[in-house]
Structure formats: C-alpha cells, structure tokens
Amino acid sequence: MANKLIVSLSPHVHGGDSVKKNMYRVLIALIPALLVSLLAFGVGAAIVTITSVAACLFFEWSISKFILKRNECTICDGSAVITGVLLAFNLPSNLPIWIIIIGALVAIGIGKMTFGGLGNNPFNPALVGRVFLLISFPVQMTSWPKVGQLTSYIDAQTGATPLAIMKEAIKTGDSSVLSKLPDSFSLFIGIPNDVTLGAGSLGEISAAALIIGLIYMLVSKVITWHIPVSILATVFVMSGLMHIANPIYASPITVLCTGGLMLGAIFMATDYVTSPMTHKGMIIYGVAIGFLTVVIRAFGAYPEGMSFAILIMNAFTPLINTYCKPKRFGEVIKK
C-alpha cells in the first residue's frame, strides 16, 4: 500500500457552508441601504462608513495580534467588516472621524475582543459602540444632517428627525405636531419630500432598502424569519393600539419606518452570536425587543429605543436559551 488512508469519523462530507459565506451574505444584504445612504448624504456617508470599517478592522487585527497574541488572522472572516458597517449605519453622517474611531475601539475592543473574539461576545458589538458614543457624546450623536447635502461632511446643516417630532407630539400632548412628518410612503422609500427635516443615522433612512436586504438574507438562508418578523409584528400591534387609543402616538406604519427600527430588527437583533438558539426563543426575544422599543420610544428619555431594547435582550439571551428547548423527537407520540 503506497498511500496511507485517512481514517476519521463520519460524516465524511460537508454542506459547504462557512462563517465567511454567511458574513459576506450579510454584507451583500447591506448594500442597498448603503447605496441609499450614499445618495442621501454623499461624501459624509462615505467618510463615516470607510472610517468605521477601517478602524474596526485595524482594532480587530491589532488586538488579536498584539494583545491576544493569536497567529491566525480573523479580519478576513467578514465579521469585523459587518461591525464596522453596522456601527456606521448607526451614526450621523456628520460625526467627526476621531469620535468614529473611539466608537470602533469600543465596539471591537469592549464589545467583542475582550470576551475572546467572534462567537463569545454577549452583546452586539456595533450597538455597544453606538450606545457608548450616545452616552459620551450626546450632542454630536443627536444632531442629524438633512439629506441632499452631497458635498458637505462636518459642516452639513442639521434638523429635527421624524423621531424627535414624534417625541415632541407625545411630550406636548398635541397630535397636530405629527403633521410635520413626511407621508408614510416617503418614509418607507427613504426620500423625505420635506428636506427641512434631519433624516437620522446613515443606514436607517430607507425601510425599503433594508427590507430588500432582509429578503436576500431569508432567501439565502442566512437568517430565519423568526426574529425580524416577531419584532416588526409586535411593534406594529402595540403602536397600532396606542395610536387608536390616543392620536398623539404616531401611526404604526410611521413607527415602523422611522428611526433604527428596521435596521435593528433586520440586521442588529439577528446577530447570530447574541440571539437565542431556538425558534421559540427567537420569538420571545423578538417580541420583547419590539415591546421594549415601543415603551422606550413612548415613555423613555430618548426618542429611539431600539439599541437599548436589543442590548437588554442580548443580556437575557442566555436565560432564554436555558428556558427554551427545541421540541424533542418523540415528545409528540401520536398526531
């Protein structure tokens, strides 16, 4: 016998799926939203996104090489790029570069690498970065440029976002404030017909673009429907009931298409590492995120509650995993 045979345990074939493939599919799914943000914010969007991605890659590489002293390079697996893009999508397009770099350091350093890198982090890294920045730099993080200023960056003119208007209506108890909002269709497509308004952070302006991304991820089986659908359905039902009860609360369609709701429900809450492992758990997690978001938006101090809701439920994920077990074969004996 010339060649020795390899002896290993079954299975001897693999389906061909890989971490890289999943990560790059998520990136493909983010392209429509990225294009819309480039169309809306021009050079500002480009600077913020490139800075964020480059900084995330740099911190992942340097921490893993110099602090964790790992030989294998993990920046090619795509997860740091996703964190970079998602962090950028959660920032205003006029944010100074140095603040973005701090955000990336917190996202990758505290959010991910300190727990041991990909797969071990309890919280969504991009959201850890965003919330850190929101608390540390409240002024810069809440001044939102208006759309259409394609050549301006730091100097872009800012304005109130639809979310701020909705908050104002609730605070003042005056539903006529809501008439300042663009119509639902413009909110859905992401081209506000009223350019006097600030649009929000980079990635959240077009619900339509995000939904295209969702459909791609569902079709390519990167994620299942459970988390996004349960979040969106919960928000729709809850805000619908509140809208019927009192018109100072915006209509459910408006609630769904404003702020980071779509971005959060489709790309942030569905992060593999920090979401539950069973379908039942995913639904509990999604409903809770939807519930918390509506509560924070309506009654909390901040106009937006998506990031907080996701981080809170990330913290509950281990508990959900212990509580929700898949239905074992044989538990149902007869139909």
Place this chain on the structure above:
Amino acid sequence: MKTFRIGGVHPAENKLSADKSIETLALPMQAVFPLSQHIGAPATAIVKKGDIVKVGTKIAEAGGFVSAPIFSSVSGKVNKVDTAVDASGYRKPAIYIDVEGDEWEESIDRTDTLVKECDLAPEMIIEKIKDAGVVGMGGACFPTHVKLTPPPGCKAECVIINGVECEPYLTADYRLMMEKADQVMVGVTILMKAAKVDKGYIGIENNKPEAIKILTQKASEYQGIEVVPLKTKYPQGGEKQLIDAILSRQVPAPPAIPINVGAVVQNVGTAYAVYEAIQKNKPLFERIVTVTGKSLSNPSNFLTRMGVPMSQLIDAAGGQPEDTGKVIGGGPMMGKSLMNTEIPITKGSSGILLMNNKEAKRLQPQPCIRCAKCVSACCMGLEPYLLATLSANEDWERVEKEGVSSCIECGSCQFTCPSHRYLLDYIRLGKTTVGGIIRARSTKK
C-alpha cells in the same frame, strides 16, 4: 408529499451508479468471515482448520438470541480460524476459507423462478429467518428475527419497508427495487405474515421516481402493500424518521423502540434476503454492494458473496485511483472510514465509497458563532452545539439531561455547521460515556 417533521438536511445526492445494473462479482481466492457481523453476541465457529465446506454451509452458530449464524459463501477448505480487521477497525475473530470450485448445498433452490406462495405459520417463518442468519441489510445489522418477535405487551400494526436509501452515493437498494421488484414484494408479504399484520408500507424518496413507479405497479398485485413516495431529505432512512414520515407517529426517547408505536421497520434488502431464505432455502451469504466515488472510473453495483476483500470489488469497478485519500464502508454521512481495502464484505456492507485526497480532508474548525443551524438540522430535536460543548467539558450529568442518548449520529449537525466544528465527534464521546454511566447505574440497583 410526506416526510419526517423535525430537522434534516439535503446533501448532494451523487448517485453515480444509479443506472448501472447489478453485476455478479467473480469468486475470490480466499473468503474471510468475521464472527461479529451483526448487533448482539458474536457467532461461535463450528468449523475447524481443514474442514470442507460448501456454499451455504453453516460455519458459525448464533451466540445467543440477539445474534445470528454465519454461512459460508464459497466452497472449499477452512484455512484457519483466526482474527481479521473488520470495518470497525478492530481485529476480531474470523474464519478463513480457501476457495475451491463452486459447489452449493443441495437444499438451496438456485433457479430464478418466482415463488409467491408461502404456507408457513408466522412462528415457522421467524424460526427460518433466524436459522438463515438474516439481519438488517441497511447497515445496522440488527438480527431480523428479534425485530419480528415483539416484546410482551407490544403488538405490531404494520410493517414499514425502508426503500429510502437516503445516504448520498449509495444505489444498492435502488437497483434491487428496480431489478428484483417481485422478489422484494413477496419478501414484504412474508414479513407481514411473520409480524401478523395485514398492512405494509414501502417508503421511497421522490429522487427515485422509477423505483416508485415499478413498485407501485407491483403493489397492486399484492394484498395490503402501499408504496409511499417521500420528499427527499436526509436522514429519512433512519428508522424513527421513517416511521414519523409514513405514520406521523414519533417513537419516544430510548429505551422505547419502534414496536412501541406499532411499527416493524425492515430494509428492502432485508425483504429480499427474507424472500431468498424462506422461498429459496438460501441463507444470507450474498448481498448487493455499491462501489462508487468521483475519481473511480466505473462506479458499479455488484452482487457479491460475503467474505470477499473490498479490494476485489474496487478492482472490478476500475481499480483504486491514485488520489484516493479515504475509503468508506457505507455512505458518506454515516459510513465508517476503513484502515485498508483488504477488509472483507460482511452482511452490513451496503457500499464502498472512495474519496480523493481533497474530499477526504476535514476542514479546520472555527469558533462557534451560535448561528443555531445545527439546532434546526437536528432530526431528534436536540441542541448539538450544546451537547458538543458539554461533552468537551466532560459535564456528563448535563449531557445526559440534554438528551444525548436520543442522538442517532446521523451527522446532520456537523454537515451543516458553518464553522466546520467536529460536533458529532464530541457528541459520540458524550453518548458513549453517558451510556456507560446509565448501564453502571442500572447494574448497581
């Protein structure tokens, strides 16, 4: 279309030899018969060096109730009773026979005439199956007479015939259904009679439309047999999955067995072996083996005597390619990789799969990204990522609590894992350890 309800994957089918008719393989120079070719006690040799045997002579007696006798597949002289490495990789007792001529026991009916009628009483059928050494031909090799003898308090309602062949590459069962449909049908009616039921189902996946067509046609000539087309999904050939797919009943967790939900599951190959044993007086010493692989020049299906070294089958299929990296006994999902190609064909050898160097290598595992794809793929509703981690941490108490004993080792989790983790390696470790703990506990009591 029917299928099982929990988990499952769909590997590339690669049925390279599907259109190749069954060829009869030439006799070997020497045949080797390991004494442990079935689940249960090994058989005991009843021949010694120098004895003259014929084709069909019993050479080893069953070692207990859950055991089966072994018959010579060749005529000639016993060379030695020694040991041989079998597909498990272990060296086990075996009988070596030097082949001289091809002389059969006279009791065996060697004609091709189809014998439909069977007047034997159920107990007589079971006895004859037992005496012919028939075991499950799907690969698990559980003695057939044991399955047909329900434990006290249990009653069979139907016989389910497994024509699924869900393992990629393998086509032995498919060819058998295509070429020996009548014999299989008679075998099914005999099994139904032995199990005292009047309903038989034959489950076939819809990637074999020709077999579904032929058997459905034949089924109309036999009382109570129904062909059930199933949606192609791995591991549908798993006993529990097949029962769920056909009857929508789920066998509870171990120690429950299929008869607890009224089902007796047998492979099509077993049905054929039963036909030959009962109607032709032919004990089990031949079987159909698929020899296949992407680099192999002529993937084939062979009717071969047992005890033939696998290298002879590989040579008949075009010879072992230069780039062979792994030889697998069985299919790629659950088969065992073999130490060498001199291992003899036994009752459970459904196929020989040759993988080239590139296919043979395992991928480097990466950290678990908790994508939950293994949980969705698990056909037993377990959490493979958790079982693997707990087993790696040797937390046997929790491994047991998380249901490791239910794992059927189908490999769907590892097949799906995007991080290429060796999930099943760890789960097997956990299952074996927990099995030992459970046995120790019950003997203490």
